[in-house]
Amino acid sequence: MSEKAVNGLCSQGKVLTLDTMNPNVRRVEYAVRGPLVQRALQLEKELKEGAKKPFTEVIKANIGDAQAMGQKPITFFRQVLALCSYPDLMENDNFPEDTKIRARRVLQACGGQSIGAYSASQGIECIRQDVARYIEKRDGGVPSNPDNIYLSTGASDAIVTILKLLVGGEGRTRTGVMISIPQYPLYSAALADLGAVQINYYLDEDNCWSLDVKELRRAVNEARQHCIPRCLCIINPGNPTGQVQSRQCIEDVIRFAKEEHLFLMADEVYQDNVYKDNKFHSFKKVLFEMGPEYSSTVELASFHSTSKCYMGECGFRGGYMEVINLDPEVKAQLTKLVSVRLCSPICGQVLMDLVVNPPQPDEPSHTSFMKERKLVLSNLAEKAKLTEEIFNTVPGITCNPVQGAMYTFPRITLPQKAIDKAKEEKVEPDMFYCMRLLEEEGICLVPGSGFGQKNGTFHFRMTILPPIEKLKAVLQRISDFHVRFTKEFS
Amino acid sequence: MSEKAVNGLCSQGKVLTLDTMNPNVRRVEYAVRGPLVQRALQLEKELKEGAKKPFTEVIKANIGDAQAMGQKPITFFRQVLALCSYPDLMENDNFPEDTKIRARRVLQACGGQSIGAYSASQGIECIRQDVARYIEKRDGGVPSNPDNIYLSTGASDAIVTILKLLVGGEGRTRTGVMISIPQYPLYSAALADLGAVQINYYLDEDNCWSLDVKELRRAVNEARQHCIPRCLCIINPGNPTGQVQSRQCIEDVIRFAKEEHLFLMADEVYQDNVYKDNKFHSFKKVLFEMGPEYSSTVELASFHSTSKCYMGECGFRGGYMEVINLDPEVKAQLTKLVSVRLCSPICGQVLMDLVVNPPQPDEPSHTSFMKERKLVLSNLAEKAKLTEEIFNTVPGITCNPVQGAMYTFPRITLPQKAIDKAKEEKVEPDMFYCMRLLEEEGICLVPGSGFGQKNGTFHFRMTILPPIEKLKAVLQRISDFHVRFTKEFS
Numbered sequence: 016m017s018e019k020a021v022n023g024l025c026s027q028g029k030v031l032t033l034d035t036m037n038p039n040v041r042r043v044e045y046a047v048r049g050p051l052v053q054r055a056l057q058l059e060k061e062l063k064e065g066a067k068k069p070f071t072e073v074i075k076a077n078i079g080d081a082q083a084m085g086q087k088p089i090t091f092f093r094q095v096l097a098l099c100s101y102p103d104l105m106e107n108d109n110f111p112e113d114t115k116i117r118a119r120r121v122l123q124a125c126g127g128q129s130i131g132a133y134s135a136s137q138g139i140e141c142i143r144q145d146v147a148r149y150i151e152k153r154d155g156g157v158p159s160n161p162d163n164i165y166l167s168t169g170a171s172d173a174i175v176t177i178l179k180l181l182v183g184g185e186g187r188t189r190t191g192v193m194i195s196i197p198q199y200p201l202y203s204a205a206l207a208d209l210g211a212v213q214i215n216y217y218l219d220e221d222n223c224w225s226l227d228v229k230e231l232r233r234a235v236n237e238a239r240q241h242c243i244p245r246c247l248c249i250i251n252p253g254n255p256t257g258q259v260q261s262r263q264c265i266e267d268v269i270r271f272a273k274e275e276h277l278f279l280m281a282d283e284v285y286q287d288n289v290y291k292d293n294k295f296h297s298f299k300k301v302l303f304e305m306g307p308e309y310s311s312t313v314e315l316a317s318f319h320s321t322s323k324c325y326m327g328e329c330g331f332r333g334g335y336m337e338v339i340n341l342d343p344e345v346k347a348q349l350t351k352l353v354s355v356r357l358c359s360p361i362c363g364q365v366l367m368d369l370v371v372n373p374p375q376p377d378e379p380s381h382t383s384f385m386k387e388r389k390l391v392l393s394n395l396a397e398k399a400k401l402t403e404e405i406f407n408t409v410p411g412i413t414c415n416p417v418q419g420a421m422y423t424f425p426r427i428t429l430p431q432k433a434i435d436k437a438k439e440e441k442v443e444p445d446m447f448y449c450m451r452l453l454e455e456e457g458i459c460l461v462p463g464s465g466f467g468q469k470n471g472t473f474h475f476r477m478t479i480l481p482p483i484e485k486l487k488a489v490l491q492r493i494s495d496f497h498v499r500f501t502k503e504f505s
Numbered sequence: 506m507s508e509k510a511v512n513g514l515c516s517q518g519k520v521l522t523l524d525t526m527n528p529n530v531r532r533v534e535y536a537v538r539g540p541l542v543q544r545a546l547q548l549e550k551e552l553k554e555g556a557k558k559p560f561t562e563v564i565k566a567n568i569g570d571a572q573a574m575g576q577k578p579i580t581f582f583r584q585v586l587a588l589c590s591y592p593d594l595m596e597n598d599n600f601p602e603d604t605k606i607r608a609r610r611v612l613q614a615c616g617g618q619s620i621g622a623y624s625a626s627q628g629i630e631c632i633r634q635d636v637a638r639y640i641e642k643r644d645g646g647v648p649s650n651p652d653n654i655y656l657s658t659g660a661s662d663a664i665v666t667i668l669k670l671l672v673g674g675e676g677r678t679r680t681g682v683m684i685s686i687p688q689y690p691l692y693s694a695a696l697a698d699l700g701a702v703q704i705n706y707y708l709d710e711d712n713c714w715s716l717d718v719k720e721l722r723r724a725v726n727e728a729r730q731h732c733i734p735r736c737l738c739i740i741n742p743g744n745p746t747g748q749v750q751s752r753q754c755i756e757d758v759i760r761f762a763k764e765e766h767l768f769l770m771a772d773e774v775y776q777d778n779v780y781k782d783n784k785f786h787s788f789k790k791v792l793f794e795m796g797p798e799y800s801s802t803v804e805l806a807s808f809h810s811t812s813k814c815y816m817g818e819c820g821f822r823g824g825y826m827e828v829i830n831l832d833p834e835v836k837a838q839l840t841k842l843v844s845v846r847l848c849s850p851i852c853g854q855v856l857m858d859l860v861v862n863p864p865q866p867d868e869p870s871h872t873s874f875m876k877e878r879k880l881v882l883s884n885l886a887e888k889a890k891l892t893e894e895i896f897n898t899v900p901g902i903t904c905n906p907v908q909g910a911m912y913t914f915p916r917i918t919l920p921q922k923a924i925d926k927a928k929e930e931k932v933e934p935d936m937f938y939c940m941r942l943l944e945e946e947g948i949c950l951v952p953g954s955g956f957g958q959k960n961g962t963f964h965f966r967m968t969i970l971p972p973i974e975k976l977k978a979v980l981q982r983i984s985d986f987h988v989r990f991t992k993e994f995s
Contacts, residue, residue, distance in 0.1 A: 083616025126573025
């Protein structure tokens, strides 16, 4: 705390000021909900109050919030949730029998047979069993132990929890955590908050944002000069970059982690969001296929969520993590740590259960479930293709294919005059660009600087979530804006 | 990090071990879900598998989990939640009109009209407005600003968030936070996790666990030798001690906080759990009644939750906090910090809305709502009385009246031989006592040492939540056990 802050004690100003508050929290940045979003909300209010704008609605393509963009929830999921919330509905004939069976099973596992009771801190046991079975099936039979599953409040919660276990040290012994650049800013925010050292490794934009182990090695070697690298975070499929890692690449990463003695964190929340000929490989599966030398040593935590994929159930804050090769004493510490928050929301746990244990072919909800699921995923695949195609027709926008996840992260060429103007206004050039887009077109994106990018390059992240016709219009308006903007500043 | 840990990098053991993990996390303790609960779960499993025990079920009186103890959820709440989960039910004639109106209003405030969308990080705006109106009404018209309301994932989440803003410094400039002893161990756990200094002030057991400002002054003066006290936490009604603070006491505490330049945190999650002639006074109300000298300067955060009171909806993880006199720049930092976790669970937000905006006298659900609410609260009042009466008949157990909340924290006299035996087994004497009680009677309590107590005194915390007839039996069995235990070790 600064001298000024300590003296502040006598002057009877506020106890808590920018100067006296936790400096780690001050350092936290979170672009996905930053000043652009604040302005977008304000514009929405102004429109509602009758203000005239060059647009009639604000389109929030800044955040992966599928249902806010009109995606319909899966009927089966919501029926089971309604039954769990209000079990008198078990008498209602309009609910298919399998929804009732699921609801009854979960309720029987709840204290007092109510989703209003706390669960065990690690999550409801039968749900953890279902998660383990799901993982086994997904990974072609690689065993999964329900004791290694922790249900969480979305994936963010679990990610922060594991990072919290890993941090420590001071000065040159501080824990370093490797994250991709571009990254999802939860990681940088959590590392700032926890006082850990962020170690950047750059994805290769020229090769579809692929990950090169040479770059990992460069990053870790440089970092060893000033911290102790202990963890490597991977997001696959990538956010914001939309790449899907090949099996070979994952194997290389695992080998690297073992060599460099790093704890692996695999953020796999987009595991069902894989388009065209790409295929998702889980880190867990590849790890086990590499044989006991790896599968019995490399420490891995992998994360999933109810918020993405075909579900898009962000508001329920459901998720899980699986921990592999965790030291049993550390695992006890992890269980203790999560117990302080008592448990994750039961509705989110129930939803996670339905995701990992969806209707089976012989169950009444199967047909409609499969139809709804397929519709969402095929729409996303189409939107991924559309986005790449349209953007790549615009001079000054270059866009890698969206192989997975639900974002595009195109590179934009900005005229030097625009860069100078941004500097004058003390904002990042791509923030300047996105703010202009928002004011002129009502489209809210996130500037690339919020995710990190190579110096001198500029990007934005846009979700591909708007309905197809709207997405087409949005892509066209961004393209037109880009041309206009480039002209204005050249 | 220790020398050994750094060297560990070469030996290729685990990355994450007790020795290398975050030392702050290691220091965290959380007795409410500690080894006793682990053993209780194990005993339940053994019973299920047919093992013979001196009891037929394990009674978990360790945690304030009302619905797990058989309390029925409020019908109105659950009907609205079912409608929000599955809006097709709007067509169902069995749902009263007011449940549909509430559900429609919330859904209209959600992105895509779905509770599956993220909300603003601070919470859904119309719900924050309802919370502000509730507070105004509760506090006799003292104004409340929805901008000062943050919806949270239970109260624990919001409490940790505020503590996180407050911590900082190193060595003698570390932030000190005053907490009552006995305390609810979320506080000590969060302070350990955040690396802050815990400053203990003792409640006066001989005066119904009341709070004496002289004791606060002693504690803060001693603490100033080795840290910077910046925050005072109050739990009212008290957990685990069940006292309800008088208006005068709250005024004294506020005056003390102002004099000593402390940020006030008022944990008021039991605000409806007040029995007999006691009355709940909110810190906010008293603060504003003390005039502008106080109401415009003292920084206060107060916390509420859906988990306690007559609702007992723990599993939904709903809550809110109101912040008063927060520096606007710090408030912006707070908003940024909560945005990293995106938002609190929407079902919990909806439930919080229903709690602060229950059915009105002219609405169809009013009669049943009031009946259900009254039943829970009058039962709790009766159980509070019963608990005090029965325990105080037992030689060696003394028990203050349960004025509020849902726990009793009786003092137990332990024979010296039992204390010696516990020392031999390297456990706290009251842990030894509670473990014996669990093994012999299947009743799970939390030892007083988990909450803190004056040296040489012993207690346990028990919830008063079991249904009345079962509670009577539990009280009798604990009493018999106490007599037996005392005899065995004397």
